[in-house]
Amino acid sequence: MTARIVERSSATRSSYLSRISAAADRGPARGRLACANLAHGFAAAEGEAKTQLRRGQKPNLAIVTSYNDMLSAHQPYADYPPILKQAVIRAGGIAQVAGGVPAMCDGITQGRDGMQLSLFSRDVIAMSTAIALSHDMFDGALLLGVCDKIVPGLLMGALSFGHLPVVFVPAGPMASGLPNKEKARVRQLYAEGKVDREALLDAEAASYHSAGTCTFYGTANSNQLLMEVMGLHLPGSSFISPDTPLREALTREAAARAVAISKYDDRVPVGELVDERTIVNACVALLASGGSTNHTLHLVAIARAAGIELTWGDIADLSAVVPLLARIYPNGAADINHFHAAGGVPFLVRTLLDAGFLHEDVRTIAGPGLRRYVEEPVLADVGYGTVVWRERTTRSLDDEVLRPATDPFAGDGGVKMVTGPLGSGVVKTSALKTKHRAISARARVFDHQDDFLTAFHAGDLDGRNFVAVIRYQGPAANGMPELHKLMPALGALQDRGQKVAIVTDGRLSGASGKVLAALHVTPEAAHGGPLAKVRNGDLIHIDADQGVLDIATADEFAHRLPTGFAPTEEQWVGTGRELFSVFRNAVGPADAGATVFPAVPAEEVADERATA
Template structure:
């Protein structure tokens, strides 16, 4: 492999040094847990009897003994969400494969799984980001019975995989394999779907035409095929070494998908202490693995949500990752993928062009990934340059492609789409923010225009519908959308309207303390602004007409108001309170609003998850 890129080496070194106290404490904790031997061997007889009371006779006999590993299955299955519907049949398949491999498995618990695509623009979206930490806690509860020697995690989408991973890392002594379900087959091309959405926003087509286009795009079981958070999750989990190589983007219901599911059960059994290849998840997710995940996100133009999720995941493993680390990596990691919304292809096209195997291969050759890491497949990331193949009924891994099969979708590191990553960090008097540039044309990456200020996306959409935004340049400031204000909802519904205005020749941009995720498309959007308006950030003091600059090229987020004047202004607007923060379950999450951390520290409600309080304090507020 090539010599490691000096920036990659420097960023990794400073993460290691910064994280030394918390990573050491984390490793000490999980190693002490592992040293105590098989989990169920520590249970009293009554406890253990409760643990296998519902099992059949062979399972009871196996669980009485102390030689066979017992594997927990934790699933995000529900049959409403296309990405998670295939998981219905997985537990039975996994139990059989674990038994064949010499272990025993129990379904330990389920976790909630909500869909941002369904809750877009609805009150339920205000629970979306919080659901990640609920899932982490649910995972911990599922694993809390001290019955298990390994774990299988079944999840795909937005907050589900990060939540499962954070929960699994709290039991970091357990070997853990994540089991994907795969993307749906390609439907209506994503570009056509976006065109119909924009026509609907302009009132040129009706709801029937819009629904027909959406149904043709999201048409079957499996993950949505655009490159949002769900598919970014899958790519990152594979590069972290927590999926089987080449398993992320194999379609549901295919013989290869079924073989990979069986293989996941066999593999988790092998990497338990009793299986002879003990590989705890907390040892896999180390500083090098986290840097690898960041590089994969940047090279592929992945979801902006992971600027928060990766920070939270890292800290669950005792590792302190910052936005500055991501920014410095983005400056040297080339953009190698064009997957919608960064291009016209979907993840099935990416898979056909060479997929993760080729992406890992070319990044390793360029010195942009750490090869010397542990994975569930064994030592060394080179294993993830291979592809699974069925030869008759036998599953094998063979060398993956060493050249892209479609240069319009996937490029080698020495011939990239762009020399730097698709994510950049902005800073200035308005705070710090993230911007996704991979789908923004160069001529749109810098906008200076008067602010139009809204405290809710519906107010912006109403102004758009009334024609109040026609014929002028502006920067839309949508504030009080941060974690502490209302749970930081995604603001996907803004994209078609802003796209219409940009296509008419207006210079427009978005500034918000909310999220956009994979919907961050062709309009420049400074998102995750920190500090958020609800916690006294400068967004709370922006007025209509203030001149604002969003410049992705220079990394500037500015308001052209004298600093003293801006600081002296009274905050206007406000986060929802009282009856405005009730209904659809929102009132149950008041404690989350009161303790959630900032976007740049992972937007977590867990105080001090592997982070020294004096170094990265969580914000406490009413």
């Protein structure tokens, strides 16, 4: 698999590496700044920091933060800059807060117009990161981010400065609250009108109750696991809770490590660290843990930012052989804290390495080789906050949550690809019962999620098997919002004995679960994709195990004209959406990462245009 990706990516990867090598060859950028430029760069610094920035002898680290105090996952970052600065100075460097990036929450915007900005925010975050690093003052970076679009955006932006070393600094999950399965049960009861809003709010508040990442295994916690397996976190650091001595000690250690890999003789450029082997390791970890479907978009976009051409076909082929080793909600009853207690990332890395499913010979911020990531951090001196790493988890402590590769929950990965006359899509299979992995049923077509919910509440979907086709939800139509508000209704119908599924060019939550869902279908309806031709009553067949997304009237179907419409520019206004029209007009397809950035390096595009 890796050899195939290397061969496919040879031209784009070579161009990317040449570009970042040229940037690195120029040495510490601030040493070449004109005096007025440099003076602007250290004007607000104080004492020794100002002296060292002026001299240009010590590495200067950029802190790029996604802090805000509304979102639980990012609220802990309020205190990080002074802690990081102090630790960087102690390690022999300097640090400055270079900039902030936006951090929005899909959990808040679910079902709202603001959700239509969510996916686009990833590319805004990438651009914001690039702006923060654009001052040519920095020799490395500390990136502070956790949730859905923030981490991919930070990494994509950092890869545009791939000559710089980068360390991600996590904040950790909140303590376990109301079990996720119970929360889902109350949501479904509310959708059926069996409990009131007060009961629903009580359940939600008991689940999301303090600072830290939400505890289900959605995109945010998938981000953290992937950053660790990719060697961009310190080993074992992803799921240590906020406001604990070990969390603060790891934050200081991350700063020290960033200084170490930013010194000129020991540099670990992020553009070299994130290579084809690292990308394959990330895909394997996603599949083995049953992670978020959103990463079928993000990993492709991240890879392209590093000049690597990853495809859905690569992910599908890996999924056919990578075993499923974790059961974390919605794939099981456990939350992310239970996963961590059972052995977490160190055990997952150990068993995948031992079984030959991960590349060991990769670069990481902790040093050469992924074997370092089977170790766990512990406090050697609580008073001083010294961290040491030890190999402690040689077996799973709960085989209902985490298993070795020799005894998996399933022999294949948690994410599948489906293809056929309706296009190509993604299915999360890790939370699906075997009997729900395939369906043949008549289509019910909707051009907006609200239309589906209206039909559900009116009883129009009762007593029949169907495949809900929710179209004009792709990136070019309306920003590809998550449609997670549909899942309680679909779950209720399925629990009544109906066979139901959803096909959409939109997204579902990274924690989508028990209902068969073919997501991210491309080409999207707004670009004339096949979903635009589907009619009520068409017989649709989905088989996640066989990779099939079919329609019975395929011959006649090809000659149909599209029906339904994506929102017009006049309709796509309000809640800031009109500001993002340029994104909607420029965004690429889902299987290319749904990004507005070109896949081919800029200089190659320029050369092709000049030749033309």
